[in-house]
Amino acid sequence: MSNETILNIDNIKVYYGDLLAVRDISLSIKRGQIVSIIGANGAGKSTILKTISGLLSPRGGTIKFLGEDITGHKPFKTVAKGISMVPEGRHIFPRLTVRENLLIGAYTPKARHQSEKACKKIFSLFPILEERADQLGTNLSGGEQQMLAIGRALMSDPQLILFDEISLGLSPLIIKDIYQKIKDINNEGITVLLVEQDIKRSLKASEWTYVLQEGRVVLQGKPDSLTEVQIRKAYFGA
Amino acid sequence: MEEYFQLILNGILLGGLYAAVGVGLSMMFGIVKQVNLAHGDLMILASYLCMVLITHLKFLNLWTAVILVVPIMFAVGFLLQKYIMNRVQGMGMEPPLIVAFGLSIIIQNGLMLIFSPDSQSLETPLAIMSLRVTDMFYIPAIYVIDFLTGIALIIFLHLFFKYSYLGWAIRAASDDENTAQLMGIDTRNIYAWAMGIAISSAAVSGILIGATKNFYPHTGPQYLIIAFGVTIIGGVGSMAGTLLGGLVLGLAQLLGGKIFGPGYQLLSGYIILLALLAVRPQGLLSKAGRAD
Ligand SMILES: Nc1ncnc2c1ncn2[C@@H]1O[C@H](COP(=O)(O)OP(=O)(O)O)[C@@H](O)[C@H]1O
Ligand SMILES: [Mg+2]
Numbered sequence: 001m002s003n004e005t006i007l008n009i010d011n012i013k014v015y016y017g018d019l020l021a022v023r024d025i026s027l028s029i030k031r032g033q034i035v036s037i038i039g040a041n042g043a044g045k046s047t048i049l050k051t052i053s054g055l056l057s058p059r060g061g062t063i064k065f066l067g068e069d070i071t072g073h074k075p076f077k078t079v080a081k082g083i084s085m086v087p088e089g090r091h092i093f094p095r096l097t098v099r100e101n102l103l104i105g106a107y108t109p110k111a112r113h114q115s116e117k118a119c120k121k122i123f124s125l126f127p128i129l130e131e132r133a134d135q136l137g138t139n140l141s142g143g144e145q146q147m148l149a150i151g152r153a154l155m156s157d158p159q160l161i162l163f164d165e166i167s168l169g170l171s172p173l174i175i176k177d178i179y180q181k182i183k184d185i186n187n188e189g190i191t192v193l194l195v196e197q198d199i200k201r202s203l204k205a206s207e208w209t210y211v212l213q214e215g216r217v218v219l220q221g222k223p224d225s226l227t228e229v230q231i232r233k234a235y236f237g238a
Numbered sequence: 239m240e241e242y243f244q245l246i247l248n249g250i251l252l253g254g255l256y257a258a259v260g261v262g263l264s265m266m267f268g269i270v271k272q273v274n275l276a277h278g279d280l281m282i283l284a285s286y287l288c289m290v291l292i293t294h295l296k297f298l299n300l301w302t303a304v305i306l307v308v309p310i311m312f313a314v315g316f317l318l319q320k321y322i323m324n325r326v327q328g329m330g331m332e333p334p335l336i337v338a339f340g341l342s343i344i345i346q347n348g349l350m351l352i353f354s355p356d357s358q359s360l361e362t363p364l365a366i367m368s369l370r371v372t373d374m375f376y377i378p379a380i381y382v383i384d385f386l387t388g389i390a391l392i393i394f395l396h397l398f399f400k401y402s403y404l405g406w407a408i409r410a411a412s413d414d415e416n417t418a419q420l421m422g423i424d425t426r427n428i429y430a431w432a433m434g435i436a437i438s439s440a441a442v443s444g445i446l447i448g449a450t451k452n453f454y455p456h457t458g459p460q461y462l463i464i465a466f467g468v469t470i471i472g473g474v475g476s477m478a479g480t481l482l483g484g485l486v487l488g489l490a491q492l493l494g495g496k497i498f499g500p501g502y503q504l505l506s507g508y509i510i511l512l513a514l515l516a517v518r519p520q521g522l523l524s525k526a527g528r529a530d
Contacts, residue, residue: 079422
């Protein structure tokens with residue numbers, strides 16, 4: 001069971017117009033893992049996550065989720081299958097209240113039946129959100145907005161959750177708190193793929209990591225098996 | 239004094255109708271950033287459709303025909319968005335504008351070919367009834383119906399956007415299309431729903447107009463301009479603003495007509511509009527930062 005591959009990416013290429021942003025990347029995640037992708041700004045981390053969720057379509061290669069080919073599927077299909085994403089920059093809906101932001105996370109027909117229950121669960125994970133339930137999402141502090149973005153992504157009851165730079169712009173104390181919540185979420189059986197520029201934090205949290213440079217995987221392995229020199233070299237180039 | 243009381247009352251009643259005329263345009267402008275130049279023509283199309291149904295299906299009257307006209311116009315709006323407008327979405331402002339302009343011409347000329355340029359109206363016994371306010375002052379019953387229907391429409395849409403999943407999805411998609419997709423929302427389909435709802439509201443106002451006034455194949459643009467006025471005065475995409483915009487425009491027209499002479503009705507409305515644009519270009523109740 002724990003050896004089951006939940007996500008398998010095989011040789012994908014992703015372009016923006018003529019710009020090749022992701023070159024022949026392959027990666028694989030087992031159910032229940034926390035996997036990280038690290039790399040400098042512009043390395044292609046967000047592009048990979050957007051391609052998994054379906055916001056972008058690859059021009060070559062395949063993506064399989066639980067053995068099923070989902071290459072090029074639009075997000076409304078991947079979300080329904082159990083993939084959820086917390087986008088870089090949080091993207092809280094400005095005209096929706098905190099509660100509405102959460103409920104919209106349970107938009108898929110399957111999740112909608114359980115939306116009240118799911119909402120309660122999020123409120124127990126992040127009690128501050130319950131206190132702010134009827135305020136506009138944009139009135140929250142950065143850390144609270146990040147909690148809301150995470151809560152919103154959990155509302156669809158995902159099997160795999162993608163986090164794009166969740167620590168961006170937050171204070172160390174809040175980052176620590178949020179990473180603890182990621183552990184809690186993972187302990188409930190949700191597989192996690194997280195993307196960070198903050199190397200230390202993500203290496204500590206994950207059990208497998210991919211180092212990305214200019215759209216290519218240049219290094220991968222168990223974080224504690226990689227030396228700092230190796231990582232620095234891969235991260236910044238030779 | 240009583241004269242002004244009458245005018246103000248009539249202006250308010252007219253304002254409710256204008257709000258209904260404007261709400262669909264405002265919605266689509268706010269949500270999809272799409273200006274539906276055919277809004278008025280689709281309204282009048284609904285008036286003709288209603289007329290045909292009443293004439294050919296004898297068991298229908300004006301009010302039962304609504305039950306058929308509104309769903310048919312919903313389908314027209316839905317399909318129009320799904321198969322035509324969505325194709326030119328994301329190509330900038332002009333292509334959807336041109337498509338809508340083309341549609342407007344097609345509807346006007348189509349109606350002209352089928353029904354001739356003659357004036358038409360939807361017949362209802364209500365047209366000749368009136369309500370007594372004072373001994374000297376009666377108001378046509380149809381004005382009251384127009385007003386109440388307009389208010390009901392606005393309240394319905396407000397509740398829809400506030401409390402339904404589809405309403406949240408439409409608002410979310412309008413704020414941030416990519417993130418809305420990440421919630422599992424098929425945004426293209428959502429825009430089609432929004433257009434279906436907007437054109438249903440146009441159908442309701444088209445039927446009211448048809449029951450209140452005469453209409454011709456070329457009447458549409460006249461109401462498009464009113465819809466624009468309501469949208470601009472009230473602020474794009476706000477339900478409360480749309481209602482307020484309708485009231486301001488209705489009152490401005492009737493009071494302006496009284497003060498400056500009947501020829502100045504429309505002009506007075508637009509002078510108010512320009513004045514408000516100068517002082518508050520975002521509209522009286524703009525959607526920015528509001529939860530409705
Ligand atoms: N919308 C876009 N249009 C064109 N190029 C883009 C776009 N988004 C990202 N890129 C380019 O693709 C490359 C990878 O970007 P991205 O995946 O956002 O990197 P990261 O998330 O690792 O910082 C960069 O060179 C970036 O400039
Ligand atoms: Mg990024």
